[in-house]
Amino acid sequence: MVVPPRGRRISLSSLELVLTSTGPKDLSVGAFARLRWGVLSASARIGATVSIGRDMRGRLSDVTITSGHPVIAAVLYGFRRRISESEDQGFNLGADLGSGIRMTDLSVEAGTDLVLNARFG
Numbered sequence: 001m002v003v004p005p006r007g008r009r010i011s012l013s014s015l016e017l018v019l020t021s022t023g024p025k026d027l028s029v030g031a032f033a034r035l036r037w038g039v040l041s042a043s044a045r046i047g048a049t050v051s052i053g054r055d056m057r058g059r060l061s062d063v064t065i066t067s068g069h070p071v072i073a074a075v076l077y078g079f080r081r082r083i084s085e086s087e088d089q090g091f092n093l094g095a096d097l098g099s100g101i102r103m104t105d106l107s108v109e110a111g112t113d114l115v116l117n118a119r120f121g
Helices: 070-086
Strands: 010-023 026-037 040-052 057-066 103-110 114-120
Touching: 026 070, 026 103, 040 070, 057 070
Parallel strands: none
Antiparallel strands: 010 026, 010 103, 026 040, 040 057, 103 114
16 A cells, blocks of 8 residues: 655545435445645545445445546555445444434435435434
8 A cells, every 4th residue: 555655645626526316225426536645636536335224324335446547546445445344334323412312214315405304213
């Protein structure tokens, strides 16, 4: 894995995000990002599917991260490996939000607007 030299960070110059509903609890995520790393400038394409299970756990799958720039592609490969290692774990959307409040249901609709319908209990 390529690691940026100390003091050099990868910065995000622009981001285009496309969310598409593939079901009441599923989203397809696509993104096009322009990145800058010191004097290098490159673009990257990111794709994934986000699914919300009955257990209120969000899960990532089908994650892709690519770049036509070989150095940026090598850096992104390291990120992709970390993401793929945690795909099965998911994230708990039904966790206690404080004061005993929990999200018990969530549906998502992505079109011209992003609509989230949540039920709390």
